[in-house]
Amino acid sequence: MSLYAGRLSHLVFFAAFCLVAYLGMKRFQQTGKVPIRRVPGLDAFEEAVGRATEIGRPVHYSLGRGLFDAEHGAQTFAGFSMLKHTATTAAKYGCRLIVTNQSPQAHPVTEEIVRTAYIEAGHADAFNPDDIRYLSETQNAYVSGVIGVMERDRIAANIMIGYFYAESMMLAETANKVGAIQIAGTANTHQIPFFVAACDYTLIGEEIYAASAYLERHPAQIGSLVAQDFGKYLAVLFIVLGTLLATAGHTFMSSWLKK
Amino acid sequence: MKPIIGIPILVSLVVGVVVVADFFINQSSLVTVSRELMNWGVIISAFATGLGAANLLRIHGKKAQQQRTNWQYSVVLLVALIAYTILGIVTRNTSQPYQFVFNNLYNPLGATVFSFNAFFMTSAAYRAFRIKTAPATVLLIAAVLVMLGNVGIGAVISKHIPVIAGWIQRVPTTAGFRGVTIGAALGAMGLSLRIILGIERSHYGGTSGGGNA
Numbered sequence: 001m002s003l004y005a006g007r008l009s010h011l012v013f014f015a016a017f018c019l020v021a022y023l024g025m026k027r028f029q030q031t032g033k034v035p036i037r038r039v040p041g042l043d044a045f046e047e048a049v050g051r052a053t054e055i056g057r058p059v060h061y062s063l064g065r066g067l068f069d070a071e072h073g074a075q076t077f078a079g080f081s082m083l084k085h086t087a088t089t090a091a092k093y094g095c096r097l098i099v100t101n102q103s104p105q106a107h108p109v110t111e112e113i114v115r116t117a118y119i120e121a122g123h124a125d126a127f128n129p130d131d132i133r134y135l136s137e138t139q140n141a142y143v144s145g146v147i148g149v150m151e152r153d154r155i156a157a158n159i160m161i162g163y164f165y166a167e168s169m170m171l172a173e174t175a176n177k178v179g180a181i182q183i184a185g186t187a188n189t190h191q192i193p194f195f196v197a198a199c200d201y202t203l204i205g206e207e208i209y210a211a212s213a214y215l216e217r218h219p220a221q222i223g224s225l226v227a228q229d230f231g232k233y234l235a236v237l238f239i240v241l242g243t244l245l246a247t248a249g250h251t252f253m254s255s256w257l258k259k
Numbered sequence: 260m261k262p263i264i265g266i267p268i269l270v271s272l273v274v275g276v277v278v279v280a281d282f283f284i285n286q287s288s289l290v291t292v293s294r295e296l297m298n299w300g301v302i303i304s305a306f307a308t309g310l311g312a313a314n315l316l317r318i319h320g321k322k323a324q325q326q327r328t329n330w331q332y333s334v335v336l337l338v339a340l341i342a343y344t345i346l347g348i349v350t351r352n353t354s355q356p357y358q359f360v361f362n363n364l365y366n367p368l369g370a371t372v373f374s375f376n377a378f379f380m381t382s383a384a385y386r387a388f389r390i391k392t393a394p395a396t397v398l399l400i401a402a403v404l405v406m407l408g409n410v411g412i413g414a415v416i417s418k419h420i421p422v423i424a425g426w427i428q429r430v431p432t433t434a435g436f437r438g439v440t441i442g443a444a445l446g447a448m449g450l451s452l453r454i455i456l457g458i459e460r461s462h463y464g465g466t467s468g469g470g471n472a
Contacts, residue, residue, distance in 0.1 A: 170372075218458070
């Protein structure tokens with residue numbers, strides 16, 4: 001039994017990440033305090049659902065592509081976390097929530113999440129399975145379907161968290177046209193600029209993964225946020241040190257990272 | 260631990276640990292088990308396609324039956340769904356009738372919807388580039404330079420514009436993208452860890468944030 005070539009540094013980093021997550025969790029349990037920067041997009045969730053409730057129009061939620069594969073799966077799961085929070089808030093306020101799915105794999109999961117949120121909020125009778133809709137796995141057909149939902153139901157809030165391709169702009173602009181407040185988030189760097197341009201609040205990259213930890217403030221989840229920040233500081237340190245060392249002609253850091 | 264979600268959490272833990280270990284450790288039995296688990300994932304996913312079709316049939320069938328507003332569109336959808344499925348099964352998806360419908364009906368419709376993007380981008384850019392704040396001003400200047408740098412007239416106005424546009428795309432844009440990518444990778448790692456350990460469990464429909472799983 002041996003390690004794959006080039007993965008020793010990955011393993012060391014992974015172990016350090018887990019250790020820092022554990023220490024962060026312990027510290028939060030002991031002190032109840034870990035400094036977390038504010039994320040306006042996450043603070044606005046309550047406002048978006050509240051506004052929709054006040055004017056009596058529905059909230060629309062999309063996971064984007066909803067893929068489960070290695071590259072995009074994490075973003076889909078981040079979308080599930082936020083859906084849980086959105087559904088809980090909508091159930092609490094008695095607001096209608098429409099979820100449209102592009103992925104048949106994500107569809108039963110979203111239905112279960114929303115159903116459970118309504119049951120937990122004590123409003124099981126308000127859950128309407130017809131509001132959790134699978135539209136199409138094909139991008140353009142999905143977009144047509146969502147545009148129809150937005151226009152017909154005159155949504156008051158549009159929340160899009162997950163992996164998005166070109167549908168990002170079409171959905172965001174249609175929601176803007178019907179006057180919906182918009183919160184969007186993705187880690188797809190090619191679509192972030194579209195969301196920034198078209199939406200009221202944008203969660204950029206890592207912020208979508210931090211959402212449930214940020215909103216629920218559970219010690220175990222806070223620990224992973226601390227580890228995320230630790231990883232970022234380490235990455236910055238490696239970039240600066242690596243640049244200086246490479247400029248000075250030393251390559252031992254890049255050699256070690258390749259081990 | 261709630262008994263109903265205890266088993267899925269345990270399955271996630273075992274599968275997650277095996278697949279992560281397979282990434283680091285070169286061991287033939289681990290590779291076999293890991294590949295097999297990933298194949299199971301693909302097979303289970305395939306069943307979901309049927310669930311998606313069932314959802315469409317249920318929602319639009321009910322709408323057509325109750326003759327709610329615009330119920331005629333639901334009938335069109337149901338007819339298209341059923342007829343095209345039968346056509347695919349009977350004649351195979353490489354047959355001429357199947358390909359004819361795909362190339363002459365589906366593709367043009369898809370291209371039409373995709374072309375909306377040009378108009379949506381223009382209206383979004385107009386709103387984003389209005390000079391209201393310092394960042395919006397920087398965005399506007401950068402966008403104008405990049406747009407001019409990518410069309411012939413940019414070089415006619417000044418030979419420096421394509422050079423500046425190239426630099427904006429190569430240096431600050433790439434640096435920003437890489438920063439977001441590093442952050443997103445760390446975020447995905449944190450979320451994956453929470454899922455494997457059963458701390459994050461919203462996708463089960465249960466309460467998330469339970470650290471005592």
